[in-house]
Amino acid sequence: MIEVYKTKNIGFCFGVKRAIKMVLKEAEKGNEKIHTIGPIIHNPQMVEMLADKGIKPVTDIKDINDGIVVFRTHGIRKEEEEYIKRKGLKYIDATCPFVKKVRRYAIMLKKMGYKVVIVGEREHPEVKSVLSYLDNDGIVLQKPDKVDFRKIGVVSQTTLEKEYVLDIVKELLKEAKELRFFDTICDNTWIRKQEASRLAQEVDLMIIVGGKNSSNTTKLYEKVKRIQPRTYHIETDKDMEKDWFKDIKRVGITGGASTPDFLIDMVERQVKNF
Ligand code: SF4
Missing domain, CATH: 3.40.1010.20 (4-hydroxy-3-methylbut-2-enyl diphosphate reductase, catalytic domain)
Incomplete structure (x- = not known):
């Protein structure tokens, strides 16, 4: 059976955890529509899960006339903040500190x-x-x-x-x-890169889980790939191919700051099944 190793810092970083907690708390009240300007974090699967709970991204702020607006982790633009305040819309500022x-x-x-x-x-x-x-x-x-x-x-x-x-x-x-x-x-990004680089030297193959639209996940992938050429960037367990794991004994898994634990767990389970 394939041995699986994960980095210590895996799953959401502090800023993402905080933002998700804030919106979920609001969504649980179930009173109002919740909008984010653009995706709240750069992870399509998590954004989809939040959409099922009524937390939906909009591309144009002018489409929001009621409900609560969430400022995403990366921050919004000054003119957007001014517009929200001018219109008197309720908002949650989930920008990472x-x-x-x-x-x-x-x-x-x-x-x-x-x-x-x-x-x-x-x-x-x-x-x-x-x-x-x-x-x-x-x-x-x-x-x-x-x-x-x-x-x-x-x-x-x-x-x-x-x-x-x-x-x-x-x-x-x-x-x-x-x-x-x-x-x-942000130290978190640096720590993740250090841990992933160390792990990459000890395994035969590395899996980086995270949104293809996530800058920090992509950078993590690029760095790890330089150390371990057999490195793959995937969003979900479905992106993996059995062939990758032929003759592989030790697999390292890590993820970007916006990758939820449930995606990491699914990938881990699938790797062990190959
Ligand atoms: S990775 Fe980004 S969102 Fe996460 S704690 Fe660092 S700055 Fe904040």
């Missing part, structure tokens, strides 16, 4: 006269959210590059690797006269 910290530092740096650089993925909702709270007066950098400002304040998307962020900071330092950098990377 670590994401809020990025925003807080960015706003503070702007007020202090720094040109704010957000290291991160331009299209990621967290980055879009932070930028919006700067009234779009900030620069997003995805790779080392020059910016034409001498007084620079840097924050980063929570799920990035420190070395990656520091490479960008080092490049900025070449031109800057003054630079302030707030390390806003």
Whole structure:
């Protein structure tokens, strides 16, 4: 039988657990419709499960006229928050406190006269959210590059690797006269990567469970794949193929911060069945 090993930090991270708990508590009251702007977390199966409980994502905030609006873990845009408040809609702010910290530092740096650089993925909702709270007066950098400002304040998307962020900071330092950098990377992401990298060296095959739309799961997969070439990124147990496990004795399983325990358990059961 295949031996299965899991990383210690698996299942929802603190921020996701907190957000899900908040919406489920509201849904249990059963009084009002609950909307999230975009998916509350980047995990399609969990979002589907929440939809069954009446918690549904909308793409356009203008479609919401009643009920309760949930601010998702990655944060919403400033104009969306203003719209919700202007309309007098009820809301639950489930933004992860670590994401809020990025925003807080960015706003503070702007007020202090720094040109704010957000290291991160331009299209990621967290980055879009932070930028919006700067009234779009900030620069997003995805790779080392020059910016034409001498007084620079840097924050980063929570799920990035420190070395990656520091490479960008080092490049900025070449031109800057003054630079302030707030390390806003979430420890949880880093710990997961360390644990998964260690496990990948001890097994014959690694399974990374999580949404294909989840940036932190994808990055986890890319990192682990560099260590263990037989690494697969799957969303559910149904994505696995029996052939992968031919002549395999030890399998490692881990997941992204937005992967629910029930998906991990299903994958574990299925692997043991192969
Ligand atoms: S990974 Fe970190 S920053 Fe992102 S939601 Fe989880 S706790 Fe918050």
